[in-house]
Amino acid sequence: MEAKRIIPCLDTKDGKVVKGTNFVGLRELGDPVELAKKYSNDGADELVVLDISATTEGRETVIDVIQNVSQNITIPLIIGGGIGSIEDIQRVLDAGASKVGINSAAVKNPQLIKEAAEKFGSDRIVVAIDAQKYGDSWNVVTHGGSKDTGLDVVEWSKEVESLGAGEILLTSVDTDGVKNGFDIPLTKAVSEAVQIPVIASGGVGTLEHFVDVFKETKVAAALAASVFHENTFTVDDVKTACKEQGVEMREA
Incomplete structure (x- = not known):
């Protein structure tokens, strides 16, 4: 079994870290660099x-935030939001990102995934998929959860893998910020449908939620925001709880 990763997430808007529930009701939580x-x-x-509002506001990702963050950390940095072209990806990588996440632009132009993977390498291209439950399946939504594409999440996951994506960042809009746990059925379905790593996102509220997603699905990593920003627990708390339950964790 591959060692699992823990990934904090900074949702930013206007240069500040924010967090909401189900992608709405944003509140400020601090400075991204700190x-x-x-x-x-x-x-x-x-x-x-x-950069959660870059796409809906029709603007580019804030480069100075990327530069400031990348210069102050020693771990890989994944940047997403408002990235719509090869030029955008180049700009973000040049600013210090290790990987780039594309979402709305990938849905609009799937060939961007292929072109990006060929130019920069699959390992640097993460396709972010925001999923919302519709009946018995999940649809891909874009523009901060405001647009339903009608695409089936599992089928889209397979397609982005075939186009060369190196990783999938999967967020459940239904559970985002609710703190009742990751969407296990969604995460299980996607992580079992593809061979590339899947990062689970949306809904964590307790240490047990991390353990559950690792034990019940094939995800490679789990992402969280507010539980870390609000000091509910630390990254070390999460890793310790997971290791105590027999989950192999990557050693930082």
Whole structure:
């Protein structure tokens, strides 16, 4: 079994870290650079920074935030939000990102995944998939959860893998910020449908939720935001709880 990763996530808007519930009701939680330094020092395996309003506002990702964060951490940095072209990806990588997450742009132009993987390498291309439950299946939603694409999440996951994505960041809009646990059925379905690593996101509220997602699905990593920002527990607390339940964790 591959050692599992713990990834804090900084959702940013106007240069500040924010967090909401089900993608709405945002509240400010701090400075991205200070939080990034804290998580890097606390043993996080990677860090995700999402410029959550870049796509809906039709603008580019804030480059100065990426530069400031990357210069203050020693762990891989994944950047997403407002990335719509090869040029955007190049700009973000040049600013210090280790990997780039694309979401809405990948749905609009799937060939972007293929082109990006060929130019930069699959290991640097993460496709973010925001999923919402519709009946007995899940649909891909974009633009911060405001647009239903009609695409089936599991089928789209297989497609992005075939196009060259190196990893999937899977977020459940239904559980996001609710703190009742990851969406296990969704996460299980996607992680079993593809061979590339899947990062689970959306809904963690307790240490047991991390243990559950690792034990009940094939995800490679689990991502969380507010439980870390609000000091509910630390990255080390999570890793310790998972190891005590027999989950092999990556050593930072």
